[in-house]
Amino acid sequence: MLTTIIYRSHLCHEVPVKALEGMVAAANIRNSNQNVTGILLFNGTHFFQLLEGPDENVRRIYSDIAKDKRHYNLVELLCDHGPTRRFGNVGMELFDLREHAREEVLQAVLSKGTSPYQLTYNDRALQFFRTFVESTEKGNYFEIPPADTWAFIPTEVTDSLGPYKASNAAEYTLALQPIIDPLAQEIIALEALIFTPQGEISDAYFDSLSGEEIYKVDLTSKKVAFEMVKDRNLHGKIVCINLLPMTLVKIPNAVDYLLDEIKLNGLVPEQVVVEFTEHEVVSGIEEFTRAVRALKSAGISVAIDNFGAGFAGLQLLAQFQPDRIKINAELIRDVHKSGPRQAIVQAIIGCCQSLEIVVSALGIEKAEEWMWLESAGISHFQGDLFARPYLEGVPAIAWPEKKGLL
Ligand SMILES: Cc1cc2nc3c(=O)[nH]c(=O)nc-3n(C[C@H](O)[C@H](O)[C@H](O)COP(=O)(O)O)c2cc1C
Structure with missing residues (x-):
């Protein structure tokens, strides 16, 4: 079964942004080995990630991510199943929103799409990307203390x-x-x-x-x-x-x-x-x-x-x-x-x-x-x-x- 999970979370204050590079490199190897794709967006404070791949592997990686002390307030936005992958290039890809214009990021994400059917904004997963990039979800996102x-x-x-x-x-x-x-x-x-x-x-x-x-x-x-x-x-x-x-x-x-x-x-x-x-x-x-x-x-x-x-x-x-x-x-x-x-x-x-x-x-x-x-x-x-x-x-x-x- 092909499973997609999307979550958002908050980078811990004491974690330097620089540390992300190493984390992404390690995640890239692990994801590739497990046939999982991770598309990670970061806007300076929040993460947004889509994980896609075989059900068991996606859930295992997600469960490890949820325990990771480098981020908190992790909220699962979507857990869904589909016939084909949206993003076939297995591994991990980081998009830093501070370095790109909004439309560029969405286009870049879309260009990674490998679904036989063109990825469109009708896709729920893509809509979540759009909402995060345009940060229209803020009113519903409560930062709760530990x-x-x-x-x-x-x-x-x-x-x-x-x-x-x-x-x-x-x-x-x-x-x-x-x-x-x-x-x-x-x-x-x-x-x-x-x-x-x-x-x-x-x-x-x-x-x-x-x-x-x-x-x-x-x-x-x-x-x-x-x-x-x-x-x-x-x-x-x-x-x-x-x-x-x-x-x-x-x-x-x-x-x-x-x-x-x-x-x-x-x-x-x-x-x-x-x-x-x-x-x-x-x-x-x-x-x-x-x-x-x-x-x-x-x-x-x-x-x-x-x-x-x-x-x-x-x-x-x-x-x-x-x-x-x-x-x-x-x-x-x-x-x-x-x-x-x-x-x-x-x-x-x-x-x-x-x-x-x-x-x-x-x-x-x-x-x-x-x-x-x-x-x-x-x-x-x-x-x-x-x-x-x-x-x-x-x-x-x-x-x-x-x-x-x-
Ligand atoms: C925002 C964020 C995204 C992550 N994404 C992945 C990922 O896609 N794949 C992965 O293997 N680890 C990812 N990690 C790292 C995992 O949380 C964890 O450190 C890694 O799976 C190694 O687990 P272990 O230290 O228990 O061996 C991510 C961490 C953070 C903070």
């Missing part, structure tokens, strides 16, 4: 009330995971999550139920969530609960039930956010939209959970606009290294900005993911980097502290 710029220091758990005892705790228990604004050091909301007594997340518990029972338990577990919030003295906080969309459809008085329980536990509807997962929503969109209207009329906010994980996504946004969306963890995994993920997340942010929908990102595990998303304009986060779900109340939160200021 991961160890920040320390994540958990605060003490202040919750001294001991384990929460739900009346039916033998069947399931609840955990709280905060959604935070890390730079403001502020808890934005607490999400109540169902866990099995063995500590497995809700899916495992719901799998053990059948038919309509699922919807009943789904709804009544929210009563336990509100009781827990009352018990933990979290009255002033925003509380996020998860509901299966069909629970609202199958249980006719579900909204009234929620409102009664909210009141009984001394909460107000305005502090409650109901989260729905988009792939479940798609099955009954009309009934669901009606039920959402009832929730909103009562003052409860609505969020789409795991946005980007299912099929409904954009169609759902066109049909009804939630107050919040939470971007799926899979989409933001290693977002700092992936051009496609960055483009998708930026599009979601842009769309939500136009619609005044608050965006938060889920499943943050790495400091770089968080830093990239902050640069892109997100300020609400949930994930193990900051706090894991905690079975007994509000967990310790690892707020980021800039090293050197500690």
Whole structure:
């Protein structure tokens, strides 16, 4: 299989530009031996490289390049496959943009083309070259500092009330995971999550139920969530609960039930956010939209959970606009290294900005993911980097502290 990978990266400040000559000479030999072509552009600070050749060899070389300490902020822009090579002259070729006019560089790159079909700007790879040479990508290119710029220091758990005892705790228990604004050091909301007594997340518990029972338990577990919030003295906080969309459809008085329980536990509807997962929503969109209207009329906010994980996504946004969306963890995994993920997340942010929908990102595990998303304009986060779900109340939160200021 013929594979093409394109990435961009940043030359480390302490590496002299002169050192590139030796690196290119060595890379030329290695690439030739492995039947790989590397076209490298350099503009004085950034690299842009196309690697093309047999799949295994391209991936091996790319993996070594990614570990190279002479550059950082490496972002993969394209990984594609094709029938024929664009650049047949195996080896390594460096184009220093400071020494040539823009059009010259593009022409020089095109002249290296050996595809039986003339290389044209319709080719995605060539378009990436053009964008880099004309530096029109700058607005989307965030320079994030190294991961160890920040320390994540958990605060003490202040919750001294001991384990929460739900009346039916033998069947399931609840955990709280905060959604935070890390730079403001502020808890934005607490999400109540169902866990099995063995500590497995809700899916495992719901799998053990059948038919309509699922919807009943789904709804009544929210009563336990509100009781827990009352018990933990979290009255002033925003509380996020998860509901299966069909629970609202199958249980006719579900909204009234929620409102009664909210009141009984001394909460107000305005502090409650109901989260729905988009792939479940798609099955009954009309009934669901009606039920959402009832929730909103009562003052409860609505969020789409795991946005980007299912099929409904954009169609759902066109049909009804939630107050919040939470971007799926899979989409933001290693977002700092992936051009496609960055483009998708930026599009979601842009769309939500136009619609005044608050965006938060889920499943943050790495400091770089968080830093990239902050640069892109997100300020609400949930994930193990900051706090894991905690079975007994509000967990310790690892707020980021800039090293050197500690
Ligand atoms: C911007 C940049 C581009 C590189 N391109 C290549 C390349 O095309 N082929 C290659 O073998 N090494 C390339 N290298 C060097 C590799 O990162 C690495 O040093 C080399 O594969 C030797 O790996 P080793 O030191 O682990 O043996 C590049 C390095 C940088 C910083």
